[in-house]
Amino acid sequence: MDKPKIRAVEAFPVEQQGQTFILLRDPTGIAPEPILIGMGAYFLIAQMDGTNERLDLQAAFARRFGEILPSEQIQQLIEALDQAYFLDSTRYAERVRAVAEAFARNPERPAALAGLAYEQDPIQLRQEIAAFFRRPGAPGEIPTPRSNGTGLSGLISPHIDPRRGGAAYAHAYAELLTRERPELVVILGTSHHGLGPQLFTATLKDYATPLGVVRTDHQFVERLARRYKDGDLFEQELLHRNEHSIEFQAVFLAWALGTIGYQVVPILVGSFHEMVLSGETPAYDPRVGGFLEALRAELEAESRRVLIIAGVDFAHVGKKFGDSFSADEKIAQWVKREDLALIENIKRGDPDGFFADVAKDRDARKICGLSPMYTQLELLRDHPARLLMHDIAMEPQTESAVSFASLAIE
Numbered sequence: 546m547d548k549p550k551i552r553a554v555e556a557f558p559v560e561q562q563g564q565t566f567i568l569l570r571d572p573t574g575i576a577p578e579p580i581l582i583g584m585g586a587y588f589l590i591a592q593m594d595g596t597n598e599r600l601d602l603q604a605a606f607a608r609r610f611g612e613i614l615p616s617e618q619i620q621q622l623i624e625a626l627d628q629a630y631f632l633d634s635t636r637y638a639e640r641v642r643a644v645a646e647a648f649a650r651n652p653e654r655p656a657a658l659a660g661l662a663y664e665q666d667p668i669q670l671r672q673e674i675a676a677f678f679r680r681p682g683a684p685g686e687i688p689t690p691r692s693n694g695t696g697l698s699g700l701i702s703p704h705i706d707p708r709r710g711g712a713a714y715a716h717a718y719a720e721l722l723t724r725e726r727p728e729l730v731v732i733l734g735t736s737h738h739g740l741g742p743q744l745f746t747a748t749l750k751d752y753a754t755p756l757g758v759v760r761t762d763h764q765f766v767e768r769l770a771r772r773y774k775d776g777d778l779f780e781q782e783l784l785h786r787n788e789h790s791i792e793f794q795a796v797f798l799a800w801a802l803g804t805i806g807y808q809v810v811p812i813l814v815g816s817f818h819e820m821v822l823s824g825e826t827p828a829y830d831p832r833v834g835g836f837l838e839a840l841r842a843e844l845e846a847e848s849r850r851v852l853i854i855a856g857v858d859f860a861h862v863g864k865k866f867g868d869s870f871s872a873d874e875k876i877a878q879w880v881k882r883e884d885l886a887l888i889e890n891i892k893r894g895d896p897d898g899f900f901a902d903v904a905k906d907r908d909a910r911k912i913c914g915l916s917p918m919y920t921q922l923e924l925l926r927d928h929p930a931r932l933l934m935h936d937i938a939m940e941p942q943t944e945s946a947v948s949f950a951s952l953a954i955e
Contacts, residue, residue, distance in 0.1 A: 549623050550595035550633040552576075553738070556587070557865070557943065569631060573738050574657065574787035575641055576630035585610065586622055595633070599623075645783050653758060654750040654811075656796070657787050662706050663796060667755045674800050677711030682934060684719045690801075696725040696850050699925050699954030701891070701918065702797070704735060704790035704856040709938045710949050714793075716933040717951035718801045727852035728807050729762060730798065731840070733917035734790030734856040736813035739781055744815040744916070745836045747778040748785040752795035752811065757804035759795045765810055769843050775835030784813055790856040790917075814916040821908045826900060827919055837923050844924070853954075855921040857914020859884050860937075863945025866911055872946035877937050880948050883910060884935060891952055892930045896922035913947075921954075930954040 557568045559581065567587040570579040582590070585606070592605050599619050606614045626632045630640050656665075664670040678687050702717035703710040736746060747766050752759040770778040785791070791811045798809070820827050827833040844851055860880045863872030870876065890899035896919055903912055912918075933951040940946060 546623060546627065546632075546634060548595050548598055549593045549626070551590050551593040551626070552631055552633050552637065554631055571631065572787065573784075575637070575644055578629065580625070580629050580631070585614075589619065589622060590626070593623075593626075593632070641783075644786070648783055648786050652750060653753045654748060654785055654792075656753050656755060656792065658789055658792060659755050662708065662789065662793070663755075665755050670755050670796075671800065673707075674711075674715075674797070677707070677715040678719070680712040680715070682936065683712035683715045688719050688722050690722045691724065694724045695955075696727065697721065697852055697953055697955065698928050699853045699855070699921055699930070701855045701857060701914075701921070701930075701950065701952040701954070702794060703858055703949035703951065704793055704914070705858050705938060705947055705949050707793060707796075709947075710936065713934045713936055713949055713951045714797055717953075718797045720933060720951075720953045721801050721852075725850060726802060726806060728849035729765070729810065729847060729851045730807055731810045731844075731851065731853045732791050732794050732812065732856060733853065733920050734788060734794070734811070734813050735858070735914050735917055736781075736784055736788060736815045737790070737913075738788070739784055739813065739815035741781070742832065743776050743780050744817075744832045745773070745776065745778055746781045746784050746813040746815070748782050748811055749779075750785065750811075752792065752809065754792075754796045754799045754804075756796065756799035759799055759804055760808050762808035762810055765808070765843060769810070769839055772839040772842060773836055774839075775831045778812075781813075785811065788813055794854050794856045814920055817916045817919065818908065820900075821904050821915070824904055826897065827916075828896075828923060833920070837920065841924065853921050853924055855914060855917040857917050857949075859887070859912055859914065859948040859950060860910035861913055861945070861947055862910055863940070863943065865940065865943035865945035868945075871944035872939065877939065877946055880910060880937060880946060881935065884948050884950065887912070888932055888935070888950060888952070891918070891922065891954075892932065894922060894926055894928040894930065894954070896926060910948075925954055928954050 555570045559566045559568045566581050630637050659665040664673045703713045749763050751761050817827050887902045930952045935950040937948045
């Protein structure tokens with residue numbers, strides 16, 4: 546604690562009574578409660594990179610604000626951050642160990658966002674999803690399920706908060722209702738918080754939802770893990786605990802298909818950002834190429850009807866996401882134009898064109914679903930896709946915007 550280091554957490558500006566504060570939140574849930582701090586404290590926290598001692602922090606504060614902050618106040622801030630598990634410290638490491646042990650003991654992955662991002666009560670959840678179908682741009686009516694139609698090979702669905710992206714979720718899962726039911730569903734979700742070289746993370750846990758438990762195919766996952774020689778698929782399994790990108794798909798699968806007659810393979814996919822910067826096609830990276838080879842081999846041996854879902858969003862632009870500009874109508878038009886051009890690659894089943902399109906401007910729009918979508922496209926190369934819906938959620942309070950889409954892959 547002589548050289549405090551802040552963990553990788555989210556920071557949002559919050560206006561209260563004419564003053565700007567910063568809300569710190571841990572999306573992994575290791576720190577269970579957010580904390581609200583002033584701009585002076587936020588400045589100090591930004592200096593807590595593990596190299597600065599308290600005297601260094603005091604000097605930086607004096608240079609920035611022109612006053613000497615008592616060292617006792619700096620120590621109080623450090624202790625408060627540590628108590629809340631926001632510092633990379635011994636206390637935080639012990640917390641991670643306890644959380645990981647509790648997660649490991651549970652055969653199910655609990656519905657982390659039930660009651661927060663969607664209704665927890667099953668009846669109210671069904672009513673909420675039905676209301677998504679009546680939103681502007683949504684399908685309107687919930688289609689009658691069919692079991693004898695043509696199956697889908699893939700589905701691209703959002704992972705934005707369902708209450709903001711409900712119409713796009715409705716389009717994706719309405720399409721699933723009208724097709725032959727899958728028997729094995731591979732879910733590729735964006736891993737928002739994975740760190741280190743491991744790019745693919747599996748779990749053997751079943752996914753609990755308010756509508757029942759979506760069962761994971763344990764034997765398939767275990768075979769895949771043994772076949773994959775370029776990493777440990779369970780090394781960062783704790784990432785599944787609070788990650789929403791697969792959770793939201795599990796909820797909608799339980800709504801559309803129930804919880805029997807199929808199993809899932811939940812895989813979180815980490816960032817390909819280093820490949821975007823280098824221009825290296827991901828499939829040439831042994832970690833990615835090895836995973837694709839292992840998963841293809843397992844899928845080729847399958848006699849069941851397989852569906853591959855990518856739980857993804859598209860652009861993340863504006864001040865909330867580190868841009869110097871605000872997301873306004875002009876920016877929204879740019880995002881839509883570029884997104885639709887990118888989607889043309891998906892419609893052709895062209896992973897190489899898809900990645901090249903993102904890499905051409907070094908991922909200027911910060912495509913949140915780049916990694917899962919690229920992985921899905923490699924597995925379904927040359928499969929034609931159809932755009933069901935594209936939308937943009939504007940966030941005036943943060944001067945930002947998020948785009949997302951639904952597509953059906955034949």
